[in-house]
Amino acid sequence: MGADTMNEKHETAHGGGDVILVADGVTRTFGGLKAVDVDHFEIPRGKITALIGPNGAGKTTFFNLLTGFDKPDEGSWTFNGQSLSGVPPYKVARRGMVRTFQLTKVLSRLTVIENMRLGATGQKGERFLPSVLRFLWQGQEDANTERAMDLLRRFKLDAKKDDFAGSLSGGQRKLLEMARALMVDPELIMLDEPMAGVNPALKQSLLGHVKSLRDEGRTVLFVEHDMDMVRDISDWVVVMAQGKIVSQGTPDAVMSDPAVIDAYLGAHHDAELTFDMESQIEAEAEQEIAAETEENR
Amino acid sequence: MSWFEVLTNAIEQAVGPQAVVYCLAAIGLNIHFGYTGLLNFGQAAFMMVGGYAVGALVQTWGQNLWLSILVGLLAAVVLALILGVPTLRLRADYLAIATIAAAEALRQILGAASLNDQFGGQDGRFGFTEALRDINPIPEGGVDLGIIQFRSYDFFIMLIGWVLVALLCVFIYLLMRSPWGRVLKGIREDEDAVRSLGKNVYSYKMQALVLGGVIGAMAGIMSGLATSNVAPSDFATDTTFFAYTVLLIGGAARVLGPVLGALIFWFFLNGLDLFFGKATSGTDPLIPSAIMDSNQASLMRLIVLGLVLMLIMIYRPQGILGDRRELAIDGR
Ligand SMILES: Nc1ncnc2c1ncn2[C@@H]1O[C@H](COP(=O)(O)OP(=O)(O)OP(=O)(O)O)[C@@H](O)[C@H]1O
Numbered sequence: 001m002g003a004d005t006m007n008e009k010h011e012t013a014h015g016g017g018d019v020i021l022v023a024d025g026v027t028r029t030f031g032g033l034k035a036v037d038v039d040h041f042e043i044p045r046g047k048i049t050a051l052i053g054p055n056g057a058g059k060t061t062f063f064n065l066l067t068g069f070d071k072p073d074e075g076s077w078t079f080n081g082q083s084l085s086g087v088p089p090y091k092v093a094r095r096g097m098v099r100t101f102q103l104t105k106v107l108s109r110l111t112v113i114e115n116m117r118l119g120a121t122g123q124k125g126e127r128f129l130p131s132v133l134r135f136l137w138q139g140q141e142d143a144n145t146e147r148a149m150d151l152l153r154r155f156k157l158d159a160k161k162d163d164f165a166g167s168l169s170g171g172q173r174k175l176l177e178m179a180r181a182l183m184v185d186p187e188l189i190m191l192d193e194p195m196a197g198v199n200p201a202l203k204q205s206l207l208g209h210v211k212s213l214r215d216e217g218r219t220v221l222f223v224e225h226d227m228d229m230v231r232d233i234s235d236w237v238v239v240m241a242q243g244k245i246v247s248q249g250t251p252d253a254v255m256s257d258p259a260v261i262d263a264y265l266g267a268h269h270d271a272e273l274t275f276d277m278e279s280q281i282e283a284e285a286e287q288e289i290a291a292e293t294e295e296n297r
Numbered sequence: 298m299s300w301f302e303v304l305t306n307a308i309e310q311a312v313g314p315q316a317v318v319y320c321l322a323a324i325g326l327n328i329h330f331g332y333t334g335l336l337n338f339g340q341a342a343f344m345m346v347g348g349y350a351v352g353a354l355v356q357t358w359g360q361n362l363w364l365s366i367l368v369g370l371l372a373a374v375v376l377a378l379i380l381g382v383p384t385l386r387l388r389a390d391y392l393a394i395a396t397i398a399a400a401e402a403l404r405q406i407l408g409a410a411s412l413n414d415q416f417g418g419q420d421g422r423f424g425f426t427e428a429l430r431d432i433n434p435i436p437e438g439g440v441d442l443g444i445i446q447f448r449s450y451d452f453f454i455m456l457i458g459w460v461l462v463a464l465l466c467v468f469i470y471l472l473m474r475s476p477w478g479r480v481l482k483g484i485r486e487d488e489d490a491v492r493s494l495g496k497n498v499y500s501y502k503m504q505a506l507v508l509g510g511v512i513g514a515m516a517g518i519m520s521g522l523a524t525s526n527v528a529p530s531d532f533a534t535d536t537t538f539f540a541y542t543v544l545l546i547g548g549a550a551r552v553l554g555p556v557l558g559a560l561i562f563w564f565f566l567n568g569l570d571l572f573f574g575k576a577t578s579g580t581d582p583l584i585p586s587a588i589m590d591s592n593q594a595s596l597m598r599l600i601v602l603g604l605v606l607m608l609i610m611i612y613r614p615q616g617i618l619g620d621r622r623e624l625a626i627d628g629r
């Protein structure tokens with residue numbers, strides 16, 4: 001294993017299973033900076049994939065490109081075998097690929113439950129003239145509300161349902177956004193740092209919830225800096241650094257990949273690393289210190 | 298004029314035809330700005346296409362008044378599409394710039410001397426309301442409601458106008474409690490979030506622009522019908538800003554905000570004018586001429602109104618009908 005993980009054949013890289021999304025040659029430059037330069041990327045269907053990498057690696061930009069919120073310089077990608085290049089964000093979502101935002105986008109002056117209801121798809125009441133006739137959409141609205149309440153309970157937000165979303169705390173906003181994305185009933189849900197600012201106790205129950213998404217048959221892609229979470233729930237890990245994918249594999253394989261440690265240390269010496277990497281880095285540091293003291297003698 | 302007459306006059310204006318016109322204009326802006334967050338600074342343009350379609354079609358081209366009204370409303374749809382197609386995909390400020398420019402350009406074109414034969418230059422079009430006057434059922438002597446009186450035709454216009462306002466308020470209430478209205482409010486808060494949930498934001502913004510624009514055209518048509526005249530000076534840039542003032546006083550994103558705002562705005566606009574006019578006239582004026590003479594008095598209403606608007610923005614930025622809870626959020 002190790003550095004050559006990424007060089008293995010794509011089809012077999014994550015166990016030979018079916019892929020839901022494949023991207024090829026996707027690049028995006030900002031001025032002179034190549035923020036994303038991905039040769040090949042794929043998401044195994046029905047699994048939880050983590051996209052990790054140091055700050056500024058291009059993870060969010062890559063999310064934006066895949067979901068149509070930003071346009072790549074070049075490259076193509078398919079979802080369920082259909083090309084998504086140039087497809088506007090709302091159509092991407094309708095095809096079953098829904099993302100959340102790193103900087104949360106709750107709809108402040110709508111209540112929590114209204115935020116949730118907005119996520120439901122195929123609403124008859126969202127068409128101009130039929131919307132005036134309540135009996136046309138009341139039934140659907142009730143069903144959506146029930147589904148929304150179920151989700152809110154899971155995310156411990158049910159007590160807040162009638163509060164304005166703008167009055168929620170930072171962590172609660174993250175939760176609301178994730179719950180709202182689930183209202184769309186996506187096949188692939190893409191979470192940009194879903195656990196940032198969520199308290200540890202709730203984090204544990206959310207991890208269970210994310211796993212249950214997989215058990216329901218959904219595919220999950222998430223960006224996260226919390227290595228415990230990555231190790232805990234992901235089936236597959238893709239590592240980005242400076243726009244490129246530098247490694248991919250099972251969590252354990254990736255964590256011990258020297259290319260990954262390089263990526264983190266090269267970019268940020270103070271990056272918070274845990275378990276395998278942490279011990280390796282400590283060992284390296286000790287060696288260096290030992291060498292230095294030796295020299296100084 | 299007695300002090301009592303100053304009061305009754307102001308009340309007459311508060312519910313009069315001009316108040317109806319600004320109420321309608323503000324209802325349109327409420328759809329744009331209040332519910333959807335679209336910055337339309339050219340509501341005067343929508344009023345103009347409505348008013349001029351009626352004025353010119355009837356007076357210049359001898360068309361039927363009712364048909365012309367329909368054309369006026371359709372013209373607003375076309376204008377909304379022209380303004381919306383290039384700008385609604387872009388950032389919010391582009392629509393603001395496009396609308397303010399369109400309103401002024403349209404006003405210059407319609408008032409141009411070279412189009413005098415069609416649109417009547419600075420005098421505009423007039424005398425196109427006969428068909429409406431013919432069906433006026435209000436007695437010729439006018440209407441006396443005790444302390445306030447209205448001329449027959451004015452009262453007829455007010456009646457049509459306030460009934461129209463009432464119907465629109467019911468319609469907007471129904472729209473805004475529905476999932477359709479929820480999408481608009483979502484777009485106002487954060488359009489990318491709404492996109493990420495699979496809604497065609499562009500289409501909803503267009504629908505909102507058209508709906509509010511058509512209601513703006515109704516305002517322009519009412520203005521033309523009320524005075525039997527449409528002229529470029531009726532649709533200057535401050536028309537739009539008066540309509541915004543009406544909306545902000547009453548409360549944006551509230552169904553009845555524009556109605557309350559229009560009543561209050563026209564009560565004070567005229568009440569203050571009459572008050573300062575009376576206070577500075579006569580041999581022994583209430584306000585000595587050393588402080589203010591009657592020429593200066595005519596400017597006072599706008600000064601005081603500006604002050605009132607500032608105070609509302611500082612102490613009640615959500616408007617009179619606004620929701621206090623929403624305020625706590627704005628700071629974030
Ligand atoms: N709109 C933009 N204009 C210019 N540069 C940008 C823009 N968006 C991102 N970048 C640059 O692209 C690079 C990748 O940014 P991106 O937000 O994708 O990183 P990230 O991997 O999500 O980081 P983090 O973990 O901190 O969220 C950064 O160097 C950033 O400065």
Ligand SMILES: [Mg+2]
Binds near residue numbers: 059060061102
């Ligand atoms: Mg990011």
